[in-house]
Amino acid sequence: MSPTRSDDATRDAQIQALGALIDVPRAEELGARFVAAGHELYLVGGSVRDAVLQESDKPDLDFATSALPEETEQVLKGWADAVWLTGARFGTVSAQKGEDTIEITTFRSDTYEEGSRHPEVRFGDDIVTDLSRRDFTVNAMAVRMPDHTVFDPFGGWEDLRDRVLRTPIDPHTSFSDDPLRMIRMARFASSLGFRPDDAAVRAATELADQLRTVSAERIQIELDKLLMGRHFAVGMDLLVDTGLADIFLPEVPALRMERDPVHHHKDVYAHTLAVVEGCDREDVVLRLAALLHDIGKPATREFHKGGMVSFHHHDVVGARMAKARLRELKYPREVIRDVAHLVRLHLRFHGYADDEWTDSAVRRYVNDAGSPAQLRRLNALTRADVTTRDKRKKRRFAAAMTDLEDRIDRLKEEEELNAVxxxxxxxxxxxxxxxxxxxxxxxxxxxxxxxxxxxxxxxxxxxxxxxxxxxxxNDIVPAGEIVPPKPKKDDESDK
Known part of the structure; x- marks a missing residue:
């Protein structure tokens, strides 16, 4: 275990004062029940971190306890509205109380075998050992309930204050125990804006290949969270710089294409990050499409005389590549379909500002977009894709996009465009x-x-x-029979 970097009286006083600021009434209520039953209960992990940062109006309620799962179940009886034991063999009991979802896990002291994806679950005896097996020090603080005593054996409070990501134990050991922690490091950099310390970055760079032992499903969950971060570019840069992205998302680092003094084109990687950050953080399909919209460019790049560079059909090639990559990452079929569709259509609007479309062209644009949700995403992606520094060009493009959206609205009213x-x-x-x-x-x-x-x-x-x-x-002689439309069944969709 790493020693704390400072354990003087001032620091202790500050940390205990910190505990008093954490106001989670449900935690106090639950803590009193565990104490009455002879057990300890601690608010832990992200629950403490987010409460200190005030990142969430309704923080997650994750607890660690000295009680075994069957003892936890007994304490919750008569208090919780519902209890789930699906994670009990790993030490976790879940419960619902009002609108709060609660997870309570017995102290753990897991061990890992080299190359194994899963730890051998062992229950521990104390909170410090439990905290030592967590991913980063900012997630390795605990507040005992109901007395609000803070336990911070690895300096998480200072790291939280300094906005640093550091592992409680040696990062090589921590990342080897669970390689997914390397992606979680990038995810927290994205969501919190924290920077990892040099030791963690070096370890991730050296151990990147171990990510191959992690299931695609677990990686997908972390990638989605990283995509939604307010500091997305920080997290993605970390994945690319350490080589982690090469393992599960190689199409993105490939966007850092080598350029020369003669053939100029924009930095496709930097452009991609800007496009993602210009899209709605609540829409994972849109953010994925923004991340992958130009991945066809490296395969389609052609150099021409006079320093010109082209990427003909990179939209079509990119759509195929996006499908293949998202399948590898085990995304749901509808997500794969919608993302690839947006990648394929992301150039469709270009040229509208120079050559105004007919009503027929507008109808086709809407029809090809598909659902109203996909049309909204396509328009949003198209707007975000304009990252030029030429303000005049940017204003002209934005005005053209607004004009197209206005025309779509008018045609909708006149023709019920969504159901042509x-x-x-x-x-x-x-x-x-x-x-x-x-x-x-x-x-x-x-x-x-x-x-x-x-x-x-x-x-x-x-x-x-x-x-x-x-x-x-088509050389067909019509029969000429005119009949009424076929009646629809009540559950028949309008296809």
């Missing part, structure tokens, strides 16, 4: 043309949908005229 459909349903098309269900119906439907996008709302008479046009072009 052919004037006739498939049942009517087949009856009129005299064709059976099959691939041909899909081709007719696509033709009619395309006409709806081009012309706007179409009445049934015009729809039948268009079917005549399609039939003539």
């Amino acid at each position: 459909r052919p004037a006739l349903d498939g049942h009517q098309m087949m009856a009129y043309l005299g064709i059976a269900p099959g691939p041909l119906v899909g081709k007719v439907w696509a033709f009619m949908k395309d006409k709806a996008l081009e012309l706007g709302p179409i009445d049934p008479d015009t729809g039948y005229e268009l079917l005549d046009e399609w039939a003539e072009a």
Whole structure:
């Protein structure tokens, strides 16, 4: 265990005063129950850190206790609204009390075998040993309840004050025990704006390859949290500089493409960080799309005479790469679909400011975006993608984007743009043309949908005229049968 860096009377007094400032009524109430049952209860980890930083109006309630899981269950009976024992074999009992979700874990003194993803769970005897196995000193403070006595054996209070990330024990040992802690270091740098100490950075750089033993699911969770951080660029720089990103997200460090004095193009990596930071922190799909929107550029870069550089079709190539990477990271299917879709469409708006689109082009833009949520994301990504320092160009682009959004709103009101459909349903098309269900119906439907996008709302008479046009072009003699639309079932969606 590392000694504290200062243990004089002044520091102790400051730390105990700190404990008095932590106001968590539910924790005091619960602590009194554990004391009455002969056990100790401590508010620990992020709960203490966030309470000190005042980072959350409703901090998580994570506790460590001397009680074994079955003893914790007994203490909670009659007090908690619900109790879960799914984590009991790892020492954790979860409970619900009102709107609060609570996790209480028996003191731990885990041991790790080299190369193992999981520790051998061992229950400990004291809070100091428990705190020593935590990731960083700022998460290795504890406040005993209900008397608010603070335990800070590893100098977490000073690190919190100095905004430093340091491991309670030697970082090589800590990161070898659980390599995910290296990504958590970058995640906390992103969310808190803290900087890791030199020893932690060196250890992460030397041990980056051990990240291969960590499951994709665990990495994905940390990546999402890093993406949402207020200091995202700090966290991502840490992943890239240490080589950690090379292990699970190599497409991002690849954006640091070597440039030469003749062929100039913007720093794609720096541009990418700026785009992510320009997107809504609450929307993980949008932030992922911003992170991956230009990953097709290294594979498509071409040099031309006069110092020009092009990245033709990097949107299409990037969409395929994004799909593959997100599958590797075990993202949900709908997230993969939506992110890749945004990457593929992120250049669609370019040129609008120079050549105003027809109403047909606007309809196609909305139709290709898909859902209203995806349209909102596409517009947001498009705005964030403009990172030029040319203020005049930036203002012109922003004005054009606003104009397009205004036109979309007007067309929505006039035409119900989000539900552009052919004037006739498939049942009517087949009856009129005299064709059976099959691939041909899909081709007719696509033709009619395309006409709806081009012309706007179409009445049934015009729809039948268009079917005549399609039939003539495809050497089909229409049967001419006109039938009413097929009634929809109550649960049938409007496809």
